[in-house]
Amino acid sequence: MANLVKYPQIQEKLFMEIKGVVRDGEENIKEDDLQQLPYLKAIILEGLRRHPPFHFVFPHAVTEDVVVGEYVIPKEAAIVINAAEMGWDLKVWEDPMSFNPSRFLNKEGETFDITGRREIKMMPFGVGRRICPGYALSMLHLEYFVANLVSKFEWKAVDGDDVDLSEEQEFTMVMKNPLQAQLSLRSK
């Protein structure tokens, strides 16, 4: 939501997408409607890439020595993967520190595979056998809440506030300076 306040043009583009899908008189955006909102999904993915709630996945270990490229992973050593840095890798992502949801819209309409089964370019939920079992539920809730919050309210920065996206480590990463926004009800 902070990025949607910071970049009103992204919020407006999302609102237009929602308006094109939600039928007149429909009170809430429904789960079925979400399938028709690719820009919404792109915004959620870009949020998870740029600001993953967990910078590190849980420690993992191998049961026997394994060679990965030029590295030996010794048996039973605790390996902690910095998943956040993976999503900011200059070799993989263009201008990785900017918030640009359009990077997730591809011309073929293919959706990005968050589970990493095709390729691993970021891993906010981990990947493989120990992937977060709540990933699908989380994606659904994120899409559902953001869609409804933007469809009902216009979110604006408080006058003169540039929206500081600095992070701070608590149980998950959180905003160092919590978001302050002015909400106005959108006319029906």
Ligand code: HEM
């Ligand atoms: C945006 C929300 C969430 C994010 C970013 C997230 C992220 C993660 C990550 C990075 C891991 C570690 C994966 C690994 O070590 O390879 C994990 C594990 C786990 N998550 Fe989530 N999670 C989220 C929501 C949830 C929800 C809603 C649930 C439960 C309904 C959940 C349940 C779990 C459990 C049980 C594990 C441990 C899985 C295992 O070790 O086999 N998570 N999550």
